[in-house]
Amino acid sequence: MKFTLSWLKDHLETTATVDQVVEAMTMAGLEVEHVEDLAAKLARFTVAKVIEARQHPNADRLRVCEVDTVDGRKEIVCGAPNARAGLTTIYAPIGAFVPGSAVTLEARPVRGVVSNGMLCSAKELEIAEESEGIVELSEALPIGASAAEAFGLEAVIDFEVTPNRPDWLGVAGLARDLAAAGLGTLKDLSVQPVPGQFAEPVEIKVYGEACPMFAGRLIRGVKNGPSPDWLQRRLISVGLRPINALVDVTNFLSLDRCRPLHVYDAKRLAGGFIEARLGREGEAVEALDGSTYPAGPEVCVIADGSGAIGLGGVMGGESTKVTEATTDVFVESAWFDPIRTAQAGRTLGIVSDAQYRFARGVDPEFVVPGLELATKLILEFCGGGASEIRVAGSPPVSPRPIEFDRSYVKKLSGLEIGRTRIDAILADLGFRLDGEQVTPPSWRRDVDGKADLVEEVARIEGYGALPADPLPEIERPPGGVLTQRQARMRNARRALAARGYDEALTWSFMRCDWARLFGGGQQALRVANPIASDLDCMRPSILPNLIDAAARNARKGFADVALFEIGPCYRGDSPADQWTAVSALVSPHPPKRWDKTANDPLFELKGDLMALLEELGAPALQTVQGQASPWFHPGRSAKLQLGPKTLVAEFGEVHPRILRELDAEGPMLGFEIALEAVPEPKRKAVKTRAALQLSPYMPLSRDFAFVVDLATAAGDLVRPILGVDKQLIEDARVFDVYQGRSVPQGKKSVAVEVVIQPREKTLTDAEIEALSARIVAAAEKATGAKLRT
C-alpha cells in the first residue's frame, strides 16, 4: 500500500520527516518496501524563465534560448517547438542526471553552439509517461523554485501489511498507530452524519454468510465529472488513475479509511432492489475490468432484478457502472465475509483494492460512518440530495473484553512498564479500558487474548527497549546435542568428504518417470502443484538426482566427479515412510597418469563404502550378489545385508539402460545406504573399553593357492577359512586371482593369505601343518576347492 506524507498529515499533526515516518512505521511493525522520492531525484531541477529564443544558426529545428536560471543567465540550445520567450519552465544544470533519458548533462556544442544546460519535458523528469515539448509552468513561480514545489511532488512510501492488520490498509489507521508511537497527534477521525432528505427507495437484501451487512443510500440529482484537484493528486500520487468524482470518492475512502465502497448508476438498477447473495450455477458477471467472470455458488454476487451485476467485495459490474451521465447514484457500503472474499479472489483470479481489504476484514462498525463520509464528499463534489440510509443485516459480533492483568506485560515480554503507560498506549490505539477488562476496538478483530495486548504495548513502547537476558543455565543432556543418528550423519558426511566425494544437496522431488525407474512414483507421493513439471514426485532414492548432477557436470566439461548426499527419501506419505539415504555416485574419468597404475573404480567404491560402514559402526554384513535393485548392472552390483532380511546397502555399477533413460554418459557407479537400517551401537553409561589382550607371540602367515570353479565367489572361499579356528585365524585375504596357463579350463586359481595369531604359545610345525590341513579341508568342503600343486 502506498501513501504520501501530506496525505498522512490529513490525519496526523506532525513535523516528522519521511525518514522519521519510515523509521516509526518499521518499529511499529510495518514493513516499508520502498520509498520513491521523486522530489529528491529532481533536487537539481529548478524553475527558469526563457528571456529570448532565436533560431539556431545551423539547424532549422533547434532554438538558442537565453534563460534566466538559478545559476544566472544561460545560453541553452533547445529542440522543443514550444521554447519561446516568456515561457516559465524547468532548467537542468550541467552535471545533472536526467532520469527520463538516463543521461548526465555535459557542456558540449550542439551543431556548433554550446548548450549550458537543458530545458526539460515532463517525460524527461519522469512525472509523465508522454509529453510534448518542454514543461510550461505558471508565470507566478519564481526563478530557482524547486521542481518538487512546482509540481507538488513528494515522496511515496510503499509498505507491506501483515494479514492481521487490515486497519493499516487505510491512511487514517496508520496515523492512529503512528500517533500512539509518539510521532504526532491524531486528528479527529469522527464522521458527521448527513441527514437523509427522503426515504431510501431501493430495497436491500442480504443472505447469511455471503454478506452479513449491507448499507446503502441513494443520492439524486448529482452532476458527475472530474473530482477536485486535491483528490486527483492524492490518487495519482499513489498510482491510481482518477476516473470521475463518484468513482474517485470510493477509491479515496478505500485507501484513506480502509472503507471500500461501490457506486451504482441507480437508473440502471433493475427491479427496485439490490441483494447480496451467493452466485448460482451458470451465472456470470461482466466486471469493470472488461472481463466476464463465472459467478457460481462459491462467490458472493450483488444482484438486482436482472440477475448478478457485481462480484461482491471484489469488483463491480459493467452494466450498472456510473458514468459522467449518471444523475442518481446508489452507494453501497457493505461488510463481506473475509474468508469467502479471500476464496473468491483466488477462484476468480482477481486481486483488487477492495478484495484485498475485505479478505483481511475491514472495520464492521465503520460500515455506516463510511457511507456518511462518502455521502458528504459526493454532495460536496457533485451536489444532489441524499436519502436516508438503509441497512440490511447486522455487523459480526464485536471483539469481547479481555481480562488483562498488567503484570503479564513484564512476565511475557520482560519489559518494565508502569500501568499508566500501558493504559495510555492501549487507549491511544483505541482500546476501551474498564479496570482489568480491556476491550479491543472494532477494527482490531485480530486481538483476542492477553498475549496480543502485550504485543500492542511492547511494539508501541518499542522492541528496542526489550532487555537482553541470558537464558538460565539448565542441565545438559549427557550424550551431547546430537542423537546418535544425527551424529552418524555428521560422521558419514565428513568421512565421505575425506575420501574425495563432494557433498551435493539436491531437491527432495524429481521427475515422476525417473522416480518410477527407481521404485517410486506412487500416487501418494505426487506433488499436486509442482513448481516445474520435472519436479513432481517425492524421491524414492537420491541416486537419480546424483546421476543427473554428474551428467550435468559432464555436459559442462567436468566428467570426473564423485558426489554424495545424505538426506531424506520417501516410500510413502507417513512419517514412518521417510528414511535417510547415504548415497554416493562416481563418474570415473580419472586424469591420465604417467605411472600407468590405476585401480578398478568399482573396488575403490567398495572400499569407500566399507570404510564408511565401519565409520558408522555397522556390524559384519553379508554380501549378496545378483539380487541388487534393477537400476544396477546385474553382474557388477551387490546388496549388503544384515541377516537374511535387512537390506543395509546396495552398491555397484549403474545399469546402462538407466543411464540412457537419464541421458547420462556411463559408466557410473554408486552406492546407497539406508541409514536407519544400520543398527546403532548401544550407548553405554560406562565409557571404559574392554581390556586390551596383546598376544606376546608373533603372528605368522601362510599362503594357499586354491583351484575353484570360475563361478565360485571368493567370499564363499574365505568365509569357511575364517571359521576353521576363530581363536587362531586372525584374517584371510585374497591376494591373487588367476586364470590361464597351468589352471584347467573353467577353473581359476584364488590365492589366500591366512594370518595366524598364536595366543598361548608358539605353534609347533606339526600344529601349523594340522591347522593348514583343516583350512584346506574346509575350503574344499565349502567350494570344492583343491590346493593348487
Next chain:
Amino acid sequence: MTDLTKLEAELSGRIAAAEDLAALEALRVAALGKSGSISELLKSLGRMTPDERRERGPQINGLRDRIAAAVAEKKAALDAAELDVRLASEHVDLTLPAPPERRGRVHPTMQVLDEMIAIFGEMGFSLAEGPDIEDDFHNFTALNFPPKHPARDMHDTFWLAPDERGERKLLRTHTSPVQVRVMQRTNEGVPAWVANGQAPPIRVIVPGRVYRSDSDATHTPMFHQMEGLVIDRAIHMGHLKWTLETFTRRFFETERVVTRFRPHHFPFTEPSCEMDVKCDRSGGAIKIGEGSDWLEILGGGMVHPNVLRNCGLDPETWQGFAFGLGIDRLGALKYGMPDLRDMFASDVRWLEHYGFSAFATPNPATGLS
C-alpha cells in the same frame, strides 16, 4: 721387529688398495681370520717365554688392533661409496605429479548447520527432527493458522495428491510443525528419529528441509530452516533477544554486528518479531557488520497461547519463545554466495569453491570457521 713392520706395511697397503667389500673381506680373513697371518702370530705368543711375551705381546696386539681398525675404516669407506653409487642410480624426478586425488568437500549449508549446532549446543539446546511430508494439522492448524486464513496463502504450499478420503498431505512450509511434535506428547506410529515429545522445560533446535513454491535468486522451492523452541515457566522476550543477538554475534564471528528487533506478525507467536542486522550493500555484495542498511535475517516471538493449548500445555503455567532462520540464507550471507539456487545445482566447481574441508568441524578449540 722388521717382520712385523714389514707385515703391517704390506697389509696396510693391500687394505688401502682393496677395490670392493669382497676383496677387503678376503684380506681380513687372510690377516685376522682363524689362521690368518696375524692370528698365527697371536697364537705364537703362547709358545714364548714370559719376557719375550712381555715384549712381543703388545707389539702383535697393537698390530692386530691397527689392522682391524684399518679394515673397519676401509669397510666404512667402501660402504659409503657403494651407497653413493646406489643412491645415484635411484634418482627419480620428483617434479612428476603424485597420483591424482579427489578433493572432497562438505556442502556449505551442512557446514553452516554444524556451526549453528555448535553455537546453540553451547546454550543448552538439543536437536529434534520431524518428517518433510506433513499434515495440515501439524503445519497449520495446531500452529494457530485459522482454516482458509490468508496467512496460509503466504506460505506457497506444495500439496501432495489427495488420498482416497480426499485428504491431502503437504510438504512442510517451515520447521515449526516439529514444535508441535515436541510439545505434544501424543505422537503415535512415528519412527524413532521423529521428535516424540517431551515434558517442559524444553530447549530444542530443529533443522530440516522445508518447501515453498518460489524460485529466484533469493528463493528456492526447497531450502533449509532451523527452528528454535524454548519452553519454561518464566522465559520471556528478553531471553529471545539475548539468544538471537548472541547467536548472531557468534555466527558472524564479529562483535560488530548490530541487530534490531521489529514487531511482525506470525500466527504462531504473540508477540512476534523479526530481527535485522546492519549491513552494507553498496559494493554489490552484502557485508555484515558494516554500513547502514538493514537486512532481515530471522523471525520469532513468544509461542502463541493457542499453540501451547493445541499441544496440551497450559499457557498459564508454561511460556516460551520460538524462532526460525534460513540456514542456506545465513550461510550465503556469511560466506558471500550471490544466488541461492546455486546451492542446489551440484556444480562441482561451485561445491569445491564454497565447500569445506572434511576436517573443518566447528568446535570450541578452533572456532567456527
